[in-house]
Amino acid sequence: MAPVLICSHRxxxxxxxxxxxxIAEPDSVTEEQARRRSWQIFxxxxxAIALMDTNALWPAVxxxxxxxxxxxxxxxxxxxHYVQLLIGVALEHLHAIGALRRDANMIHNSPxxxxxxxxxxxxxTAHWILQPTDSWHEQIKRLVIYLRQDRYDYQQVAELFxxxxxxDLPEDLAKKGERIDKVIADNRLDIRSRTDLKMxxxxxxxxxxxxxxxxxxxxxxxxxxxxxxxxxxxxxxFRRGERFEIExxxxxxxxxxxxxxxxxxxxxxxxxxxxxMKLFNEACRAPLR
Numbered sequence: 001m002a003p004v005l006i007c008s009h010r011x012x013x014x015x016x017x018x019x020x021x022x023i024a025e026p027d028s029v030t031e032e033q034a035r036r037r038s039w040q041i042f043x044x045x046x047x048a049i050a051l052m053d054t055n056a057l058w059p060a061v062x063x064x065x066x067x068x069x070x071x072x073x074x075x076x077x078x079x080x081h082y083v084q085l086l087i088g089v090a091l092e093h094l095h096a097i098g099a100l101r102r103d104a105n106m107i108h109n110s111p112x113x114x115x116x117x118x119x120x121x122x123x124x125t126a127h128w129i130l131q132p133t134d135s136w137h138e139q140i141k142r143l144v145i146y147l148r149q150d151r152y153d154y155q156q157v158a159e160l161f162x163x164x165x166x167x168d169l170p171e172d173l174a175k176k177g178e179r180i181d182k183v184i185a186d187n188r189l190d191i192r193s194r195t196d197l198k199m200x201x202x203x204x205x206x207x208x209x210x211x212x213x214x215x216x217x218x219x220x221x222x223x224x225x226x227x228x229x230x231x232x233x234x235x236x237x238f239r240r241g242e243r244f245e246i247e248x249x250x251x252x253x254x255x256x257x258x259x260x261x262x263x264x265x266x267x268x269x270x271x272x273x274x275x276x277m278k279l280f281n282e283a284c285r286a287p288l289r
Contacts, residue, residue, distance in 0.1 A: 023214065023267045026237075026260040034263030041270045042098035049095050058084055064286040070136055074183050079129070079143050083280050086126035090273040093119035097266060109238055109257045110226040116265035117223035120216060121199055123273040128202045130279040131209050140187050144180060149197035151176045206272070219268045237261060 029037070051057035061067045061080055070079040093115045100106050100115075125146060132138040154176070158169050184191060203217040225233025238255035245251050 023264070023271055026264045029260060029263065031259040034259040038098075038101065038259070038263045038266045041094070041266050042102055045091060045094045045098060045270070048091050052088055052091065059281050059284040061284045062286040065284050066133070066136065067280075067283040068286075070139060070283070073136065073187055074140055074143060077143070077147065077179055077183055079139070080280075080284070082143060082146065083126050083130065083276075086122045086129075087273060087276055087280065090119040090123035090126075090269065090276070093122070094266070094269050094273065097262075097269075101262060107257050107259070107262055109234070109255060110229075112257070112262050112265045113223040113226040116269040117220060117227060119269035120203075120220055120223070120272055123269070123276045124199075124202050124206050124216060124220075125197070127206050127272060127276040127279060130276070130283060131206065133279070133283075137187065137189075140183065141189050141191060144183055144189060144191060145197055147176075147180050147183075151180065210275075214271065216268065216272055219264070223265070 026034075048057055058080075061071060067080050097112050097115050100108065100111065129139060129142045129146060132142070151173070155169075155173055158173055162169060183189075199220065200217065203220050207214050207216055222233055222237065224230075226237065234255055238257055238261070241254040241256055243251045243253050
């Protein structure tokens with residue numbers, strides 16, 4: 001089945017009706033089938049990037065919509081801004097995979113997995129924030145968890161710079177904390193002082209909402225293994241080719257990727273990005289009267 005187009009809000013509020021096609025596992029398609037599916041997605045991502053560059057990708061937040069209410073309740077942060085940021089980062093990483101494969105005509109072993117993993121993380125976080133559609137309170141709580149992690153990470157880097165170069169911490173670091181505290185107070189959130197953003201829990205939660213039809217956690221764990229040069233992931237995923245004897249009893253094996261593995265990365269990252277975009281579009285539309 002053809003992938004779904006992420007498009008302008010002038011075309012059905014930013015996303016076509018969802019075609020929740022099953023992501024093709026590497027062994028279930030030929031290399032040519034995988035290449036065609038990847039090329040389709042690259043075309044759609046290129047179109048989305050072009051729209052994003054002119055700010056035409058994002059739907060208008062309609063009066064009376066859930067997102068209008070969420071923006072008001074998260075002022076001065078505005079939930080829509082951060083959802084757009086996360087989806088935009090996912091699209092950029094997908095675009096980079098297309099540039100490597102189609103424009104540079106390269107199939108690397110690990111880099112496509114690393115790029116797709118980043119796309120999955122960003123899009124899954126956006127999806128996770130929006131997915132409790134029956135509770136605006138829970139959606140805001142999840143946004144706060146994300147914002148707190150963002151501020152914590154910023155503080156760690158700022159303090160490293162301070163130790164090396166001296167000087168004061170950035171002024172906006174304290175302001176970030178003040179804005180987050182205001183959202184917590186305004187919405188009477190019951191939240192621990194330190195709540196980590198855990199990607200494994202996010203992916204497990206997202207997979208659960210699809211009724212077991214997706215395996216984003218499996219992909220993410222595999223891609224993480226490849227990003228960190230874990231031997232189990234390399235030997236499990238890549239084709240073994242020519243052997244080179246290093247010394248008696250010791251040999252090296254050439255490992256290589258292919259269109260099917262690249263296609264698995266592209267389809268997985270695109271699928272979660274498209275699902276997140278669909279949730280965002282639905283949140284931006286006012287309910288029918």
